[in-house]
Amino acid sequence: MKVVYKSQTKATWCPGCGDYGVMAALEMAFKALKLPPHEIVLVSGIGCSSNLPHFFKTYGFHGLHGRAVPVATGIKLANPSLTVVVAGGDGDGYGIGLGHSLHAMRRNLDLTYVVMDNEIYGLTTGQASPTSTLGAKTKSTPLTGVIEAPVNPLALALSAGATFVARAFSGDPKQMADLLVQGIRHKGFALVDVFSPCVTYNHLNTFDYFRSRVYKLESVGHDPTDPVAAFRRTLEWGERIPTGLFYRAERPTYEDLEPALKDGPLPHQRAGFPPDVDPLKEFY
Amino acid sequence: MKVVYKSQTKATWCPGCGDYGVMAALEMAFKALKLPPHEIVLVSGIGCSSNLPHFFKTYGFHGLHGRAVPVATGIKLANPSLTVVVAGGDGDGYGIGLGHSLHAMRRNLDLTYVVMDNEIYGLTTGQASPTSTLGAKTKSTPLTGVIEAPVNPLALALSAGATFVARAFSGDPKQMADLLVQGIRHKGFALVDVFSPCVTYNHLNTFDYFRSRVYKLESVGHDPTDPVAAFRRTLEWGERIPTGLFYRAERPTYEDLEPALKDGPLPHQRAGFPPDVDPLKEFY
Amino acid sequence: MQELALRVGGAAGDGIATVGETFCRLLTRQGFYAFGHTGYQSVIRGGHVWFQARGSPERIWSQGDGCDVLYALDRQTVEVHAPTLRPGGVLVFDPEKFSVLPDQVPPKVKILPVPTLQLARKFASEPILQNGVGMGVVSALAGQPLSVLHGILTESLGRKGAVLAQNLSASEAGFRYAKEHFGALDRALPEKGGSPKLLMSGNQAIALGAVAAGLKFLSQYPMTPATSIMHWLAAHAESFHVVVKQAEDELAAINMAIGASHAGVRAMTATSGGGFALMVEAFGMAAMTETPLVVVESQRSGPSTGLPTKTEQGDLQMILGASQGEFPRVVLGPGSVAEAYRETARAFQLAEDWQTPVVVASDLYLSEDVQGLDREDLPTLPTPASLFTVPEPPEGGNGYLRYRDTPSGVSPRAIPGQRGLMFDAGSDEHDESGRLVSDVLSGIPAYVEVRRKMMDKRMRKLSGIRSATNPPTLEGSDPAEITLVGWGSTAMPVRDALALLKGQGVAANYLHVAQPWPLHGEAIVQVLRSAKRTLLIEQNFSGQLGRVITAETGLRFPDTLLKYDGEPFYPWEIVTKVMEVTGRVHR
Amino acid sequence: MQELALRVGGAAGDGIATVGETFCRLLTRQGFYAFGHTGYQSVIRGGHVWFQARGSPERIWSQGDGCDVLYALDRQTVEVHAPTLRPGGVLVFDPEKFSVLPDQVPPKVKILPVPTLQLARKFASEPILQNGVGMGVVSALAGQPLSVLHGILTESLGRKGAVLAQNLSASEAGFRYAKEHFGALDRALPEKGGSPKLLMSGNQAIALGAVAAGLKFLSQYPMTPATSIMHWLAAHAESFHVVVKQAEDELAAINMAIGASHAGVRAMTATSGGGFALMVEAFGMAAMTETPLVVVESQRSGPSTGLPTKTEQGDLQMILGASQGEFPRVVLGPGSVAEAYRETARAFQLAEDWQTPVVVASDLYLSEDVQGLDREDLPTLPTPASLFTVPEPPEGGNGYLRYRDTPSGVSPRAIPGQRGLMFDAGSDEHDESGRLVSDVLSGIPAYVEVRRKMMDKRMRKLSGIRSATNPPTLEGSDPAEITLVGWGSTAMPVRDALALLKGQGVAANYLHVAQPWPLHGEAIVQVLRSAKRTLLIEQNFSGQLGRVITAETGLRFPDTLLKYDGEPFYPWEIVTKVMEVTGRVHR
């Protein structure tokens, strides 16, 4: 029987939105990995991009703005046998949720985090986001443009201890799907930052903008096991912007080190006091 | 007349706590810079370290756990003529407050942030902090020890766009005072991470632990203007741990770019509608 | 009462808001009072969107009930909105897009097919130009001269030369088409109302009121329906000398505002319920450090993310409970765009006079809908005084007590930068000087006493605020058969309902509790005890203001009209309920 | 009633808690009921610290009033605590450290100088060994055999061979010294009470109750006085198979717990008021997504950071208002250590049965103080059933409605990993299937109706919970002259006060509202209407439970005993107030 990953809910993004590319690539990745849909949980926050779980027929949790990663952490720690993919926007993950994102990375939970980075707040109709370009005029920066330096999510991820750090572009769903496959397969926290243009509110960082700038790291012989080389690549911004796998490392996952999970996923374990233990003994 | 910076409130830290060194170095820095006490605002969160403002006779704001940086941001943006120094713990600044810390760095506000990094939660009697060493047994990790990789605050600061990134050690208040003087003088966000041992709850990262490991970056000819070199140095951890100035850059501060501050500190500006403007005109 | 209501509907991206707002502007330009109500979705493109623009030579307070012109850009608009067409009304649509059967509209409603696309195509190829035609049609039906519409289009499209010309031509074509094929509606407005009115949303009024009261610092994180406060202030930041800071989240936003206020400037943050939820901890810190703070909480349908584009008054209980422990707070619930201006200004005064946080509780309905106003509705305020009120003591003076225990509970406030007045503002319990009680003194009898005194000092402000502010007053008939009780934006449809009830021969009045906290309990009891009958009316499930009144006074509300489906009250709903409660059958 | 109370005081770092807890353990080992109350500061070293250990062969519920033995390690202890010594009591101190004048103690109190340091020096050089001496002294005064103390010391110091030997010798020296120079107190307890008791803090009981009810996941961020829940569970995580996750902050902690619960395990988070303030947004999300969740909120003195080591019941209003909009929630306020166990277990059951968040509202007093218990106080619970309750439909089945509108409001719940039951849990308003209403359907009449129905469905749970749970019952005399009304830990001193009142010939009883929400309003009205007189007693400024009762029932409380200085109630304070309210003069 053919496995269906998409739900019957039509995506509600604007025509041409970069997020369609992410949806397509994610479907390709699920297919390639032959994941049973009921073993996938898509977790998101709030934003245009965060509506993504509704367009898939997997389990989904569409939570609060900026709090997708902690919810996903709880799900994964309760049941590590699930494939947990977090999806959301740049505001969600690098703005209000930045702290959670980075703490999850150092924990090295086996999560895959796809950030649909459009350098703008889409759903709230176009304010500056943490990745907005210096000088960009938005509804919250109408006079001077943005006057704070954008975050560098890949450099931060690298510094925070993420063990898989990659960048894709909605204009190249094949490369993205490939990175997602690798990211999901990777045992540990995988960040896939995606240039996913907002065609409605961001007229600066457009498909054309990125298309004319991106190049693939593999084409320049980048060594993804070298953190310093990776850091140097994350600083490249301007006429040439690298995509692909920046960094990858092997490190035990948090779940592997958590003793309470030795006997398998928590929902399948028995609950209550173990029969051979008198929990009150120590209180005498 | 002799300027007094210390208040009559005796510091309440445990005897031998590393934070005494920070207090001493900060006083040395204020003296060296000849700052008028009423033009200094010390802002802190909650933690042993965050009690610091009470021990100085400057203006002080002892706010909420993890929220010192936003309060300081508000103070500085309202009145850039004040010297605003943020002080607090590793839990406060790199745990619950990590997002705020990094966003403030990319904004490049002219703040100086001293983090008393004791690799533990002191005030709550000894749980793991975000900088606790892998394997460290604490009250919250009594069985396995810490199983998540510690944050690397300096690498994160570098990646977040801090324009002054330094590390000091409570065992060397002179070096610390010197870095604080530079940090306060520096136009932009200055992070001074301080190894400030908790003698009560952290028996791993002690004075001796650090004393036997630290070396000064200036002694190895480190170039603080090279971000990649700085990044490489932030990765050094183990038998040899660098202190001193990792990185410094020049970039306009947020306050400099904010047009509403062109006419000086806000409290001194007139309020209400400018006399020559009819604010209702556009509504007809 | 003479009035006319236009409704326009279509898909997001069809330019519905532009048509609606342009028509509202046309009404206020012509001297009519207007009300513009918008219905939209929580996605950027797609989904059904509509706008109701209502005008009258007399004061109106809400979107009213039903419409006279329905300009339907798609079939769904006909399905959803045709039932709201009133007798004598007309449905305007383009037969090229879809067809309408006569039984799709109510009796005595006409159907006016207009080839909007075809007419538009003469001037440009973009389908959006159809709205130029549509606006011309509506102007004609409303009995308004084309020149006013042309004036407005010229202002708004001025910079886009070719586009302007196309729109002028298209609207003229529409105007002519309507005149030829229909004429004006029976309900058409006169050619001119009174003097031109202002057209303003609640959020714009809040922003204006804040600046008028001396706002110098806004830190905000975007969240519907509070976002446009930041948009408006950001656009005016330079000319009004206000720092507008988009924070990384709401936790930062409120803490920044507290910092700025501590530094000596009038500061505000604004958000909706979900964002306010994140401000809860710092809200209490403002009270503990006795830092003035104004928070705008524009409510939307909850719980949780809820319906981000729908209205509700469901957050009062959260606001009243916000933050651990007990401290004085003020909650204001303005009941019109003009009140939004005045109450926001009052919020700043209260925050500063009493050194404690004040919440202006708006909602999507008040914040985003637009209303026509007279200039006198927005009084000019005196230029705010400087905050440097504490005289600087001679060098080295040590006697300054930031938290001095005074009869009012308010203590003299110093500002960082003032010589010799250095103090610590602390979120821990402290003594009059600001010294911590928590560190080494808690539980020591003398300091148990200090703690109690400091609590008393802070809580004392509440009765002071109650005395210093005006109790709610009755609006409408006196004596009355029934007294409605509500707060915030509910006042708007209630006011229209009172007029309708008068027309029906029912004497009703309204107790508008514009200050839910501290509540003027005794005054309210006095009014309600002498009322023949009461009706609690709130836009929430559990009658939250009613619960506050009961908790304070013991007085209960046997009759309630509570709505929690996201739509605002329609005046006629209120009328119907009053008819039912007063034992009449509604005719 | 026979009872004995020891108080020990000194500077932080003096080992005060160890002495106090050891003595409590000694009491429960000997079969006495005990209560241990601790007073400490919000710094790690320095500041005055004390501990009161009280024991009795009969049930006791609080620290009681005053003490019989005051073991003062420093001069400040004498100044602060000597006035609490009861007639027949004794002050123990070391004259080498400071001197005590006879008029520093109340009448009929003896002074027993003990050369603790000198005696200790015989066995080791560390001054901390003085407490070994002190514990021996206290054992002798209390009339307890040395062997019991030695047994306890051997267990606790077992691993530290030399230290143990020193302590055994020192305590023996102290014991002998006291026997020689004083003998036992008049009030000394018998050599043996009943069967040995458990000694447990409220937080330990909460942790135990949670595990008994099936807890598999705790995510928490440290905050006094909730922290020790995490400490205890972390230490037992492996043997009880519980994931204990210290989160990066409280926002993460609650969201993680919601995630874990969503994934199918019983999950909890715990915090104090300031941390709960940060959980407010997600608290509402749990209700909206209908995810079971247990939150322990252990209150401390607010507002804001307040007094971190002092108690209060000041957060009820915050908990009841937590999060925007309206949704069902449950708030439990256990009134003893045993109730903390049982109510926490009940919280899990309610959360799961009704798929909504439940708060266990403790406070510093209940959470951190220790009480002696019988094993029967902590009933064994049945092993929790598996959560996989929804049968998996045949492959591809599409009919599953996660949010089906049922008569109870509770819908069948699937767990990720179950085949064919995939659904989205969303914080936006949604229909029965989980499909969003907010995105493209809001305001469309059929979906306005869906919204209303989903609100009704969720809110309906509240009346179901009310019916399914027991109304509060009266404790104490019946009939009674006066009925006290309270919630949570206040029950503890109230129970001791009832006994004292009985001794004074006053018939009083207590309505313990252990479930402040949903309130059993009618049952409460019935009880209180027939009460001769009521007294609301709460550990806060504004009588928050009283306000809830008034809001729900209209019933008011003319008499109140409210305390907000951070100290718990002392039974005698309650007695005094009752005497005053019932028109007696207190003798």
Ligand SMILES: Cc1ncc(C[n+]2csc(CCOP(=O)(O)OP(=O)(O)O)c2C)c(N)n1
């Ligand atoms: C606590 C909170 N604050 C604010 C909002 C409003 N809000 C919804 S989405 C969003 C930002 C969306 O930006 P991003 O995460 O980049 O997603 P995008 O829409 O661009 O895909 C904001 C601020 C919210 N829902 N919750």
Ligand SMILES: Cc1ncc(C[n+]2csc(CCOP(=O)(O)OP(=O)(O)O)c2C)c(N)n1
């Ligand atoms: C919102 C909130 N959560 C938790 C706490 C409790 N708390 C106080 S200090 C602290 C951590 C202190 O650690 P750190 O910041 O490293 O400071 P240190 O005491 O080590 O100097 C915590 C968790 C709090 N005050 N507020």
Ligand code: SF4
């Ligand atoms: S607003 Fe932007 S991000 Fe949102 S759906 Fe439209 S194009 Fe995509």
Ligand code: SF4
């Ligand atoms: S507990 Fe640790 S950090 Fe706190 S004062 Fe003591 S030594 Fe310093």
Ligand SMILES: [Mg+2]
């Ligand atoms: Mg975005």
Ligand SMILES: [Mg+2]
């Ligand atoms: Mg620390």
